[in-house]
Amino acid sequence: MKAIHILVLASFAALLMVAAVHLPRRGDPNSPANRAENVLKGPVAGAYYIQNAYLDAKTPNMVTVILADYRGFDTLGETVVVFAGGVACLYLLRRRTS
Amino acid sequence: MTAFEFAEGYSAYLLLVVLFAIGLYGMMMKQNLIKKIMGMSIVQSSVILFFIVSAYKDDATVSVIDYARGVTNPDLYLNPLPHTLMLTAIVVAVVTLGVSFALVIMIYKRFKTLHEPTLRELMK
Amino acid sequence: MNEVNRDLLLRRHMEGPIVSPIVHVCCRGLAPFIQITGLYVFFHGHYSPGGGFQGGVLLAASIIMLRMSLGLADSQRIMPNRLPIPLAALGALIYAGTGLLAMLWGGSYLDYSFLPLPMLDPAMLRYVGILVIELGVTICVMSTLISIYDNLLGS
Structure with missing residues (x-):
């Protein structure tokens, strides 16, 4: 039983390694995520944010602009998740008086 | 591609796959719930590091504007999108850890054990 | 070591004050500096790596350090036990309310350039x-982390 588990794990790791080797290499400026325009001549998210973040919000830190402005709805949901986690902890662990 | 270029370009990804497999080993094979949670945390770390590594560009600087470099050429800055996504993922990972510890504490209070086969026997 | 003894020792470590004066003085002296660093990281998030999440975690770390060193009873004055959950709700409400305010003044949800602050151009409105x-x-992050620590401690 244990041998089967290890075999499954090893084959899964080998699969992931094969997939990783087919990615663009680390630091490639021309990989699809780092290019300035995609195959349809449209803008790519990363390059668009770099070029427009300061003009749109006068904030030098692009990560802050993306976090709070371009993807503000994402961060709102994430804040609600943090709050829900806190409330879940409270209700799981509170001292029961009864 | 020479062997050196291959190692430079892919060693980080391969090491992170190994880290992922270690975390998955902890989640699959260990029978203590705390050790399973440690495995989950290792898997989360490996995924977060994977995204951060994929944001790297050659000859680029951090994604805070350097006025000497300007903003017209995006090749001069790291890709800021994976950094943002992982910033939120880290906080969610911390809260997930807290909730899972709360569940483990409740399980220990009720069954007085964290050994998974014993728990499965007790829950029948 | 038997069960009762271990429980007593554990409780003294987790709830009661730690008797060592070095730990006491060091933690009390260090906490304001950590809080100042947290506020700096939060307010300087526009110009350097930092922002809300990191600043909140630093503020929470300072208060959790006080909880660990002074004990739960003595650190009530800086952050009472009942406060974190309402504070977290307030944080989430500030976020959602800002988005709603922009929507009421004619923009789409979370579009800060419609915030009702006169004399500012849209880019500066986004900054604010x-x-x-x-x-x-x-x-939200600060009080949620403190609340999780308190609840894990009190269980």
Whole structure:
């Protein structure tokens, strides 16, 4: 039983390694995520944010602009998740008086 | 591609796959719930590091504007999108850890054990 | 060591004050500096790596350090036990309320350039809006982490 588990794990790791080797290499400026325009001549998210973040919000830190402005709805949901986690902890662990 | 270029370009990804497999080993094979949670945390770390590594560009600087470099050429800055996504993922990972510890504490209070086969026997 | 003894020792470590004066003085002296660093990281998030999440975690770390060193009873004055959950709700509410305010003044949800602040052009309005919602995120993350620590401790 244990041998089967290890075999499954090893084959899964080998699969992931094969997939990783087919990615663009680390630091490639021309990989699809780092290019300035995609195959349809449209803008790519990363390059668009770099070029427009300061003009749109006068904030030098692009990560802050993306976090709070371009993807503000994402961060709102994430804040609600943090709050829900806190409330879940409270209700799981509170001292029961009864 | 020479062997050196291959190692430079892919060693980080391969090491992170190994880290992922270690975390998955902890989640699959260990029978203590705390050790399973440690495995989950290792898997989360490996995924977060994977995204951060994929944001790297050659000859680029951090994604805070350097006025000497300007903003017209995006090749001069790291890709800021994976950094943002992982910033939120880290906080969610911390809260997930807290909730899972709360569940483990409740399980220990009720069954007085964290050994998974014993728990499965007790829950029948 | 038997069960009762271990429980007593554990409780003294987790709830009662730690008797060592070195730990006491060091933690009390260090806490304000950590809080100042947290506020710096939060307010300087526009110009350097930092922002709401990191600042909130630093503020929470200072208070959790006081909880660990002074004990739960003595650290009530800086952050009472009942406060974190309402504070977290307030943080989430600041965030959602900013988005709603922009919507009421004619923009789409979370479009800060419609915030009702006169004399500012849209880019500066976005700057202000980012600061306000980072404040909400800071409060929410800080009080949620403190609340999780308190609940794990009190169980």
